[in-house]
Amino acid sequence: MHRIPLALLWEMSVKGRWPLPGFFLLGNLMPMFIYTALSQLAVDYDDPALLNMHIIFLPLVMFQCAIGIVAAQGTLSRLYATPISTSMLVAWHGMSGGLLLAMEIAVALWLQNLLFGFSYPIAGPSLFAATAWMAAQPLVCTSHRTISSFCVIASPSVLLFLWLHSRYGSWFAQPTHYWSPVSIADACTLLAVATVFHFVTVTVVKRDRCGERMPSLNGWKWLVQKWEARGRSALIPDRPFASLEEAQRWYEWQPKGIAFPVIVLLAVSAGVVATVARIVALGDAETNLRDLHEGLLGGGGILSIIAGIAGLLVGSTATGKTQRHREVTIRDLADQTEFERMGDFLATRPFDNATFAHAILSTAARSTIIAWGFWATVLAAVFVARLFAGGAWEPILPAEVRYWYLPLTLLGAWVVMTNISTVTMTGRGSKFIFTGVISGVALLVVSSIARSGASQATEALVVPFLWSISVLVVAGTVWAFKIATERNMVTMSLLMKLTFAAVLVTAVAVALKPADMHNVGYMLIVAFASLTILPFATAPLGIAWNRHR
Amino acid sequence: MTDSFSESSTPIVEVQGLTRRFDDKVALNDLSLTVHRGGVFGLIGGNGAGKTTLIRHILGMFKAQSGSVKVFSLDPVKDPVGVLGRIGYLSEDRDLPDWMRVHQLVRYSQAFYPNWDSAYASELMDAFDLDPKAKVKSLSRGQRARAGLLVALAHRPELLVLDEPSSGLDPVVRRDILGSIIRTIADDGRTVFFSSHLLDEVERVADRVAIIHHGQIMLNAGMDDIKQSHRRVTFRFNESTSEAPAIHGTLSCEGSGQEWTYVCDGQLDQFRNAGQAIGAAVVDEAALTLDEIFVARVSG
Known part of the structure; x- marks a missing residue:
């Protein structure tokens, strides 16, 4: 035995x-x-x-x-x-x-x-x-x-x-x-x-x-x-769906898009309930509300982690086969063989890959905005409650970005969710795990070198590493848009709008940069701006790669 | 039946020199196949013969590694809307979104097809005895197949592709529902392309049959032609032999001693004469079922 x-x-x-x-x-x-x-x-x-x-x-x-x-x-x-x-x-x-x-x-x-x-x-x-x-x-x-x-x-x-x-x-x-x-x-x-x-x-x-x-x-x-x-x-409206785009957005929202807002709502509610319980049990409303406020602000960063997990779900194009065998979605997230491949049902719907990808991206946008909206609303409400409880008008925000922290959390969640969901859309997520492992190890090495404070090592290793990663992201974005445009997955007008958005993000970030920012910081900003628009090209390409194997 | 799949009618599916490899395994090997408009086309083959791989190419779910696939004269990979909008498809594993209810599935599917016939969908819902409020997840395999068939049929597709449609259906449903639907669609002038390993079913409904074996089309002909050209002939020879005497046109043979039974393909008269020329007398002659023809072709 x-x-x-x-x-x-x-x-x-x-x-x-x-x-x-x-x-x-x-x-x-x-x-x-x-x-x-x-x-x-x-x-x-x-x-x-x-x-x-x-x-x-x-x-x-x-x-x-x-x-x-x-x-x-x-x-x-x-x-x-x-x-x-x-x-x-x-x-x-x-x-x-x-x-x-x-x-x-x-x-x-x-x-x-x-x-x-x-x-x-x-x-x-x-x-x-x-x-x-x-x-x-x-x-x-x-x-x-x-x-x-x-x-x-x-x-x-x-x-x-x-x-x-x-x-x-x-x-x-x-x-x-x-x-x-x-x-x-x-x-x-x-x-x-x-x-x-x-x-x-x-x-x-x-x-x-x-x-x-x-x-x-x-x-x-x-x-x-x-x-x-x-x-x-x-x-579900009683009338038939007005268009296949509307039908597909409904499809994407029902089991997948809704997850992110629900998780955030539950987490925020748990924090609020625990704080109320502490105030009732121990008193000192101001201190407890301040703790909750700080916790919520920290949660702004964690939004990106949750968005990443939700992105795995949003990008999934498996249909019923997976769930027929197992009932827990979270388990499906991790099982590459069953989870990855696009289901026959979805693959044979008569829509083009760009329409499909845009339905998923618009679901991701809706999901991110609603989840962030819950978080931001509760954050504001707690701040006001703190003021009523005798707290000072003292917005507790990271000093480097101040109020820009709020849109940054939204943008961060968007970038993480859409790029991870795009990886899932390819139906070959396991292939990317290797890249993730390598990147993670490289990140650890770079972080420990940066932490050592040795300026020579930083200049010799960390800066070139960051340059390489940034150039890779920007070049990859340009290449992805070139291919997607050639395949009529991205129209010229969308391309213009996205370019404008990326330039805007870059301009705002440069305007807010710390006074003593290293030159590589500019490249990192451009890379981040690229990542905000990259999914508009990679999502339809990823769908096509998964759908037509 | 004989009017279906006229060679002069428009080809609806054209596959030319299609090869598909999965790592070292060759799933389709330089396969060519043309399906003409109208009638029921049955694709038969053993497990792993390449039936589903071929169907997935027709639907654009696989991109041709070499060769070409055209459906309605369009490339299903480059123009999924143009191709899939005119196809109804029931997959082998009955892949449907489990979280939906049946009426949601119908409403969702309706959005994709301008020709969706709501009255026909309701009619099929009743005929298939489907509860509109039931969750897809809770449907049995047979009910799931019926739900899949409903959404595949309700837009009255020009081409209905069914991958092992009988799998999971009980004999009554198979005969009464599936059989009648397939014939109705074919009689409407539309085309049904279906794969099955239940050869009696194929024999009953198909106008034309292709046998796929090791990724190649081994036989592609009208059902009547196939049945006419394949015969079982038993010869008695003058002398006892340990091996069957060779006769041109033999697909397979079995027997012992003086009596040997051959399955032949081609001109029966010529085959009979060839046997008599080497001193054999015809003892028995019989028609073959599709099942027997398939076994003779594949294992012979």
Whole structure:
């Protein structure tokens, strides 16, 4: 019997050869970017901002690494017909994934400590990651999920993450110190939680294995019925669609475009609810609102990460085949073989590739604007509430960009979402993972050289690297537009408008540049401006590449 | 049936010297095929013969690596709107957007086809016993095929392409719905191009048949011609032999001793005479089913 876990490990290593490093890198990119930027400012390790960032980034990195592991492991239901007891099945699945996640978190934190000179705790977060993995197993392992079952099973996770927060201070207040060392009580708590969730998973999988569905909440059913009866008419007009473009925009929005605003709405709402709870429990409205305000501002940067994940979804052109076999969209995001290729249904709709690409891009634009709008509205509302609570008129904005931070977060989310969705549109996303891995490694090397402060090394390596990347992006943009124009995918009038937009972005960025900006900064600005318009050429080309193989 | 696929009618699909490789594997090997307007064209072949690959080229989902594909005299890759707007397609894996409900699928599909016939769509919805409120995800494989067929048919396409349409359908649905639809469309003067491995079904509805094997068209002829030209002939020889005596025109043969049964292709009289010329007497003669012809062609 000892061969079965070995077989599962082998399967995980083969299936995960791309998703595991890919999602590890994806999860660590944003923290690395931000820490690299902060290293230029010589932020002290004991600065509360670094402590907060550690606590914010930890679950994000954990989540993205977990996606890679889920993709590598595959569905548990594929093993239902094998002669293995449910408890063993759950144990092998849970323990191997938990161990791997703990190792990934340990490596991520070790790298951050090594590259940026921090002393972030490793043992506690790694053990917590393994426990959180076990807590997620009841959801990960079942093949039938409803939103109500999701809520019931996921609720204890909120407590678990609050407990994690309490290791850095108290349950609801601002963190005060790092979680170090891990006490015996902490270790026992984590072990007990993991054990409890193991048995919960076994119970859930036992039901799932014999086809018993998770109980559904009647209240939820009622809500769904109401939505079906009333809300649907708002989404689908009773009249036929006026054009195929309208039909396709509806198609793109329904299952994909809506994800980004919903995620942002949920995250922002969670922050607001937690703040209100803290104000009710502890008082001191001004301080708590200020914390929320700062958190929301930090969230402006995280919008780009969420936009990247949403971009994977928005750019997907797989239709029903994927979902027919598995029901969790997030798992589909990571499985290159099933997820990538354009479905037959979409591929045989009688529209041209440019129309298709524009429907996806307009969905991405709508999705980004609505998500950003939620965030910006709540940010403004919290700022006003702070003023009413006695706070000073002191907009807490990054000093370098001030109010331009707001449009920058919008533009950043747009650039990330549309360029990642374009990669997905090609139906060959796994080919780009290699490029991503190489870029990530190069970025780490460059950031550590820049951090070293050695001006000679910076001039010799970092500057040429940044020049090369920027020139590559700009040249790639020009080349993509040349090809797209030749294939009638981009009209001359659109090309003129986009060129104007890129010039405008460049001009604004140059006007706002720091006084002592290095020359390479100009090239980076032009490259960024190119990235804002690049998807208008690459999206139809990517669709064509996927559709006509 | 005999009026269909007249050689003088306009070619609707023209494939010339098409080759497709997937890494080292050659899926289509210098394949040429012409399908004329009107009638039912059946494409048969074993697993991995290249049926779906050929269909995907016709739909523009594969770009010809060498050779050319024209549908309605257009390149399906360069002009997907011009080609796909006139085609109804049911894929082998019944790929449909799972998150939609059936009525949403119908409304969405309607937007793409100016010729969409809403009354016909409703009629098909009733005939196929589809619940408009049902989610596509919750449909059984058979219901899914019917939903796919509905959206493929409701715009009254000039060319209906069906990739293994019977897969997942029970025998009653297969005979009553699929069979009648295919014939109705063909009798309307439109064209049906379908692949299947259920040869009795192909035999029942197809006017013309092509056998694809190892990426090449092995036989392409009218159904009546195929059945007339293929015969099973049993000869009795004067002497017992361990191997079947060679007769020109043999596709396959089996037997032992003095009695050998041949499947022949071509002129029956000539074949019979060739047997008699080497001292054999005809013991039995019979027509073949398409299934038997296919086996003789592919394994012979």
